[in-house]
Amino acid sequence: xxxxxxxxxxxxxxxxxxxxxxxxxxxxxxxxxxxxxxxxxxxxxxxxxxxxxxxxxxxxxxxxxxxxxxxxxxxxxxxxxxxxxxxxxxxxxxxxxxxxxxxxxxxxxxxxxxxxxxxxxxxxxxxxxxxxxxxxxxxxxxxxxxxxxxxxxxxxxxxxxxxx
Numbered sequence: 001x002x003x004x005x006x007x008x009x010x011x012x013x014x015x016x017x018x019x020x021x022x023x024x025x026x027x028x029x030x031x032x033x034x035x036x037x038x039x040x041x042x043x044x045x046x047x048x049x050x051x052x053x054x055x056x057x058x059x060x061x062x063x064x065x066x067x068x069x070x071x072x073x074x075x076x077x078x079x080x081x082x083x084x085x086x087x088x089x090x091x092x093x094x095x096x097x098x099x100x101x102x103x104x105x106x107x108x109x110x111x112x113x114x115x116x117x118x119x120x121x122x123x124x125x126x127x128x129x130x131x132x133x134x135x136x137x138x139x140x141x142x143x144x145x146x147x148x149x150x151x152x153x154x155x156x157x158x159x160x161x162x163x164x
Contacts, residue, residue: 010098016040016065018098023082025163026070028063030101031114032158038065044101051158053136053151056115060160070162077118077137077146079161084144093144099159102141112142113149113156120148 010018010027016038019026030044032051036059039046051059056074063072085095092102092112102112120135135148138156149156 010095014066015042017070019163020082023079023163025075025079025082025161027083027099028065028072028160029099030159032059032063032160036063036158038063039101048101048157050155051115052155053115053149056156056158057117059158063160072160072162074115074117074158075161077116077139080114080116080139080159081146084139084141086144092142094141099141113138113140114159115149115151115156119151122148 010020012018013026016029017026018029028038030039030041030046031048033039033046034049036049036051036055039048060072060074065072083094083099085093088095094102096102116137116139118137119133120137122132122135134150134152136151137146138149139146
């Protein structure tokens with residue numbers, strides 16, 4: 001039996017954004033910087049920022065890059081999950097040629113957990129009932145896991161998306 005591994009081929013728009021040819025989503029190549037801007041370095045070497053969920057929503061919606069050619073937003077969980085490189089057998093589970101800057105060390109706090117716009121009702125986890133609406137789903141690109149995170153108490157990395 002022969003196993004075929006599918007590798008994705010993204011369209012390089014300008015070394016700052018990439019387009020997924022399957023979903024037609026346009027992604028910021030690097031995590032947003034600490035001041036909420038697009039990292040325009042080829043290596044994604046600017047300091048990545050971590051943000052509260054509400055701030056992440058606002059930053060993506062107001063992202064001003066490329067003369068507002070795109071309508072940016074924080075990706076939903078399906079969109080964010082779509083860039084996981086599930087075919088990889090090593091950390092991180094994201095294509096570093098397309099999306100560099102994710103630390104490959106399991107347990108590392110550097111550029112691994114990203115917000116999605118998808119909220120999560122925490123009734124199914126051991127959360128304080130008063131906090132049940134304070135969760136959103138995140139993706140950890142080192143381990144490839146999706147889990148709920150308190151959106152009021154936690155800060156995470158941000159990668160914006162545009163498109164259909």
